[in-house]
Amino acid sequence: MSRWRLKSLARDTRGATMIEFAILAPIFFAILTAILQTSVQFFAAQVLESGMSDASRAIRVGQAQHDGWTVDDYKNNVCDRLYGLFGNCADMHVTVRQINDFQSADYSIPLDLTCKKDCDWTEDEVWVPGGSSSVVLVQVHYRYPAILQFPYSPNMLADGRSLLSAATVFRNEPF
Structure with missing residues (x-):
């Protein structure tokens, strides 16, 4: 090739934008998908959080105790408030228990976070909504499916789902 052709080829920039886009597009779309x-x-x-808080109002005012709710009734009440955003409420774990006072509220995760495959809840669901003027701790956990699997994602479980949780502590009304 002649020297003139090599110089003109080096100055030719007609495909530069396409090559730059091909290099940067996967990174851009990965960041966009992560966001x-x-x-x-x-x-x-x-x-x-909102569904758990709204459903817990029935415990706080004594309606759940008066109507004889079970943990499944509470779970269904929470699921009815999730607007179809959560596909399967069987992946939800509920703990409602009476505690001595606000200082003794301890939050626990009912799942083995080191589990590698077929992880199941490590604790049974609890339903002790307490009586009049008692302090109650409510915890709801849900294994939420992830769209993409990114390494080092927060709350990512070994099976590719994320662990979402909500908790509240309140004193029941004097009913």
Whole structure:
């Protein structure tokens, strides 16, 4: 090849934009997808928190105790408030228990976080909504499916789902 052709080929930039896009596009779309997945999970966590809080109102005012609710009734009440954002409420774990005072509230995760495959809940669901003026701790955990599997994602379980949780502590009304 002549020297003139090599110089003109070196100055030719007609395909540079396409090559730059091909290099940067996967990174851009991966970041965009990570942002979308994170925002969906934050939104789902907020919906779970709100549903748990609204359903816990029935415990606080004594309606759940008066109507003889079980843990499944409470779980169904929470699921009814999730607006279809959570597909299967069988992946939800509920703990409602009476505690001595606000200082003795301890939060536990009913799942072995080191589990590698087929992880199941490590604790049984608890339903002790307490009586009049008692202090109650409510915890709801949900294994939420992830759209993409990113390494080192927060709350990522070994089976590819994220663990969402919500908790509240309150004193029942004097009913």
